[in-house]
Amino acid sequence: MRYYRSARRGGGAVFFAVLAVFLCFALLFTGIFYWSGSAHETISVSKTYYFLVRDCEDTTASAVAGQIYFSGGAGYIQEAGGKSAVVLSCYFTENDAQFVRSSMAEKGVEVAVRKLSAKDFSLSGSACAERSRLLSNAETAETCAKILFDTANGLERTAVSQDEARAAVRGVYKALKGLREGNAGGLYDRWNAALYQTERRARETAEGILFAKDLRYLQVQLCDFIVNFSDYFT
Helix, strand or coil: CHHHHHHHHHHHHHHHHHHHHHHHHHHHHHHHHHHHHHCEEEECCCCEEEEEEEECCHHHHHHHHHHHHHCCCCCEEEEECCEEEEEEEEECCHHHHHHHHHHHHHCCCCCEEEEEECCCEEEEHHHHHHHHHHHHHHHHHHHHHHHHHHHHHHHHCCCCCHHHHHHHHHHHHHHHHHHHHHCCCHHHHHHHHHHHHHHHHHHHHCCCCCCHHHHHHHHHHHHHHHHCHHHHCC
16 A cells, blocks of 8 residues: 555656646747747848839830830830839939930930839748848849849940840849749749749840840849839738
């Protein structure tokens, strides 16, 4: 009987020890899931671009885009603030954009400078771990846009040959393809689809004779994607 009572006391101690361990793990996992669900990260891309545009109605956008493209502009249709416009070109500084606008105004061509900036947005839960990769995506896209901008200017000045321009466009194609293929998970679905648009057009453009306006279109498209970066992840 004495042994039986001792065994019961020992069994009770083991039971409470196991219960304590179980409760500790339960609290630990509850804390992890709570943290995952309540974690937040603010993504600040901090990019601003200056688009040289001609305002138009939705119904005339395609016709205006065609006219601008055949006259040497990008001919990219852009929606911003509920208004349609056709982009001729895009600049990384306001001074450059205003200089070109003034030069065109002197020739009787009226265009406007549309300043657009990427908006901050928030991620929550496990998506917070993607912060660095998201910022890297925006930086790589901008680098590709700057390469296209410089190459287009070089073509216009005949400072860049067709072979050099083709190499630049193919480099952009490969960079965007590599970026897209490295973006894993559903978070990137819409952004990857946008990247693929430029990637595919860059590949097709590199197969023929290159014109500055074609490279400007690619550059404008990338810059437009970047200023709308938040829309792809929220």
